[in-house]
Amino acid sequence: MAGGVASITPKRFVVAPLFISLFRSFVATHDIDDLRLLSVLIFLLLHYLLSLSWPFALLPFLLLGRILAALIRNLCHGMDVVTEVIQKGREKGVKKLFKWVGIIFGCLVVIGMVSNAMKSPEQKQAEAAALEQHRVEQAAAEKAKVVAELAAMPVVTASAIASAYDANTVAADQQFKGKKFKVSGTVADINTNFMGQPYVTLRGGVNQFMEPQFAFEKSDAEQLVSLKKGSKVILLCTGKGDVAKVPMSDSCSLL
Known part of the structure; x- marks a missing residue:
């Protein structure tokens, strides 16, 4: 080194x-x-x-x-x-x-x-007429579709709804709540709630104080003007559940 x-x-x-x-x-x-x-x-x-x-x-x-x-x-x-x-x-x-x-x-x-x-006035008029015809046909097709769906929808009685909620609220909610259905029954009462929304009750509840309620929009109140107690009706409604075992529905209309 x-x-x-x-x-x-x-x-x-x-x-x-x-x-x-x-x-x-x-x-x-x-x-x-x-x-x-x-x-x-x-x-x-x-x-x-x-x-x-x-x-x-x-x-x-x-x-x-x-x-x-x-x-x-x-x-x-x-x-x-x-x-x-x-x-x-x-x-x-x-x-x-x-x-x-x-x-x-x-x-x-x-x-x-x-x-x-x-474009000439005739061409513009023809195009406007064709557009209007298309709108009419489209509205008719949608209406026919709704009618077909209503016809295929089964009808449930007011007493069946009341019995379902009285027996099992959870099962009844799965069947009716948030869903559209047709319901038939006899009018027990015609009234409005505290918000001024019209509704009818149909016979078939567990007792006369727990009749199922079916509410209408305020704009549809005209449908109830000629309705009387004891009338037989078929309604199209959407279920809202229940209040203390009383079945509640809204967005109803007379069929």
């Missing part, structure tokens, strides 16, 4: 400081000429220092590690720059896309207005 250190000539100590100086210059300026010169000096440094003792022989590898770290850092910075450029390009592209969409939409509106202005 001592003999190896003693055999080092002064020339071998000149290379390392020069290499470090050029390395610092490379890190600071990233000049390509420095990089080429560093490659030559790495070779010379390996040549001179491999004959030294092992601590000095590790020096080139440490310096190479620093160079690699600098290169990786610069590469990451370059990737950040590229990502930023791509993002700005995308933003510009989106703005251009919206611009062209607006232009195309405006052109279509103008074309539609010009085309409509060029």
Whole structure:
């Protein structure tokens, strides 16, 4: 070990400081000429220092590690720059896309207005008649669908609803609450609640104080004007559950 250190000539100590100086210059300026010169000096440094003792022989590898770290850092910075450029390009592209969409939409509106202005009165009248006919047909189809659904819907008696809630409220709610159904019965009373909403009660409750109640919308109050106690009716209602075992329904209408 001592003999190896003693055999080092002064020339071998000149290379390392020069290499470090050029390395610092490379890190600071990233000049390509420095990089080429560093490659030559790495070779010379390996040549001179491999004959030294092992601590000095590790020096080139440490310096190479620093160079690699600098290169990786610069590469990451370059990737950040590229990502930023791509993002700005995308933003510009989106703005251009919206611009062209607006232009195309405006052109279509103008074309539609010009085309409509060029139509004769007869053409406009024919188109309006066709549109009205389509609306009438669509309304008739919806009405026919509702009528078919009503015809297929079974009718339950008021006494059956009252018995279901008296026997098992949970099971009755699953059957009626929140669902539309047709109910038949005899009118026991015609009245309004504290909010002025009209309703009727149908016979069939557990007792005369617990008759099932079927409420109507205020706008449908005209349906009840001619109704009398004892009348036989069929209603279309939506179940609301019960209040103290009294079945309650609303949104009713006379069928």
